[in-house]
C-alpha cells in the first residue's frame with residue numbers, strides 16, 4: 001500500500017501555530033482535518049503511526065480484519081500490540097460476571113477505522129430523527145444528512161464475476177450514493193459458502209432481503225453488506241487511506257505522528273492550544289481559530305477532563321483547575337452487546353481455505369493477482385428486525401414498555417451471519433444477536449490528571465435489564481434460524497454455543513451475562529444535546545458548552561447508540577461539522 005503523504009507534511013516537534021489543531025488522527029479526525037485543509041492550515045496530533053508499517057498485513061488484508069487482528073481479543077489476557085492498540089482494560093462488569101474486558105481502540109493514523117471489520121452500514125431514518133429531536137436541530141434528519149453521507153464515499157458496484165455466488169448478489173440503492181469521494185465503499189470479491197447458507201436460513205424465517213440495502217435509511221430484513229474496501233486491490237480502506245491520502249501534497253495539512261496530546265490549553269475559557277509530547281519533547285501547537293478533539297469515545301472525554309472541562313467534583317478530586325463544570329463529560333456511555341449461537345458445519349469457510357496448506361497457495365495467488373478469493377473476504381450478511389410478537393410476549397413488561405417508546409421502524413435486534421475455525425480446526429457456523437438500542441449506561445472517568453494514564457471505563461453492561469432480556473429473545477430467534485432447512489443442511493449436529501443444556505429463560509440470561517461481548521460500537525460519552533440537558537457536552541454544531549473555540553467531533557458526540565454500524569455516521573458527522581466550519585458557522 002503506497003503511503004502518499006509527503007515528507008514536508010510531517011510536523012517537526014516545536015511550537016507552531018495553525019488555524020485549526022485536531023487532536024486524534026482517527027476516523028473523524030483525519031476526515032475533518034482533510035476537509036478543513038481545503039481552505040485553512042491544520043495540524044493533526046496522532047498518538048500512533050502508520051498501521052501498514054507498524055502492524056503489516058493484519059490491518060490491510062480484509063480476511064485478516066476478521067480473524068488475523070489479534071488485538072480484538074476481549075479477554076484480559078489479550079496479546080499486547082501497543083504499536084496499534086491503546087490496550088484499554090475496563091473495570092469489572094458487575095452485571096456480567098465481574099468480567100474485565102480488553103477494549104480494542106485504534107492507536108494509529110486511521111484510528112479504529114484501521115482495526116474495524118469494515119462493514120459500511122447507515123442507521124435508520126428514525127434514529128436520525130431521534131438524534132434531531134434530542135439536539136433540537138432538524139439538520140440531523142436522514143434526508144438532511146444524506147448529502148454528507150454521499151459526500152464522504154465513492155461507491156463501486158459489486159464485481160459479480162469475482163464474487164461468483166448466485167445466492168449472494170448484493171442489493172443496494174444507487175440513489176443513496178453520489179459521485180462522492182474519498183472513501184471507497186464496495187463489496188468483497190469472494191463469498192463465504194458457510195455464510196451463504198446462514199443467510200438463506202435467516203431469509204427462511206422471514207427476514208427477506210431488503211432491496212435497498214443499508215444506506216437508504218431503512219434497517220430491516222437482510223443484506224449483503226458493503227465494506228470500506230479499495231475494490232481494485234481488495235485492501236482495507238481507512239480514514240488514512242482515504243482522507244489523509246486525499247490531502248497528500250497539500251502542505252496546509254501537517255501531521256504529528258507518534259505524538260501525544262496531553263492537555264488542551266485555555267486562556268480563561270477560550271481554548272488556545274494543545275500541549276504535545278513527541279518522543280520526550282514537549283511543545284505547544286496553538287490554534288488561531290479552533291481546537292477540535294477527535295480522540296474517540298474513551299479518550300475525548302478523558303482529554304476534556306484532564307484539561308479542566310468536566311464534572312467539577314471529578315476534576316477537583318484530581319486537583320485539576322476547573323475551566324468549565326460540565327457534568328455530562330464521560331457520562332451516557334452506550335455499548336451494544338452481542339452473543340453467538342453456533343454449530344459445527346459441513347461447509348468450508350475462508351479461514352479453512354487459507355489454513356489448509358493444499359488450498360492456501362491458490363488463495364494467495366487469487367488475492368495477489370486478482371484481488372479476489374478468500375483473502376479479499378470481509379463483511380458478510382446482516383439482518384435487522386423488530387422482535388416477532390411471539391418473542392415479544394416472552395419479554396419483561398418493563399422491556400416491552402421500553403421498546404414501545406422507540407419509533408415503529410426501529411430495529412431491535414441485529415443478526416450477523418459469520419463463521420470461524422474452532423480450536424480443533426473444524427469449521428463453525430455462527431450467527432450472532434446484537435441489541436440495536438442500548439438501554440444500559442456506562443461511563444468514562446479519569447484516574448489522574450495525566451492523559452497518559454488509561455481512562456477508567458465502566459461499560460455498564462446489563463445495568464438495564466432490558467438489554468439482557470432482548471438478547472435472550474435474540475438467542476431464541478437464532479435457534480429458529482438454526483432449525484430451518486438451509487441451516488440444518490450444513491449443521492453437523494447439536495448446538496455447540498450456548499449448547500442444548502442452556503434452555504430455560506433463567507439459564508439463557510445467565511449465559512448472556514457470562515458470555516456477551518462488545519461489537520466495538522461504544523458511543524455517546526460527550527453527547528450532543530441542548531444546553532442544560534444533563535448529559536449534553538456539545539451543541540448541535542459540536543461546540544463544547546461553557547468554553548470557546550473548542551469542538552468535539554467523533555463518535556463520542558452521538559446523542560444515542562444508533563442501530564446499525566457507526567463508522568458511516570462518524571465519517572458523515574465529520575463532513576457535516578467541517579462544512580459548518582467552512583461556511584463560517586458558529587465560531588464561539
Ligand SMILES: Cc1cc2nc3c(=O)[nH]c(=O)nc-3n(C[C@H](O)[C@H](O)[C@H](O)COP(=O)(O)OP(=O)(O)OC[C@H]3O[C@@H](n4cnc5c(N)ncnc54)[C@H](O)[C@@H]3O)c2cc1C
Pocket residue numbers: 023024025026027028029045046047048072104105106107108109110111112113115116117118119120121259260261262294295296297299300303451519520521522553554555556565566567568570
Ligand atoms: C475491532 C473493531 C471493529 C469494528 N467494526 C466496525 C464495523 O465493521 N463497522 C462500523 O461501522 N464500525 C465498526 N467499528 C467501530 C468504528 O470503527 C468506530 O466507531 C469509529 O472508527 C470511531 O471513530 P472515532 O473517530 O470516534 O475514533 P477513532 O477512529 O478511534 O480515532 C481516535 C484517534 O485519536 C487518537 N488519540 C486518542 N487520544 C489521543 C491523544 N491523547 N493524543 C493523540 N492522539 C490520540 C487515537 O490514537 C485514534 O487514532 C469497529 C471498531 C473496532 C475497534
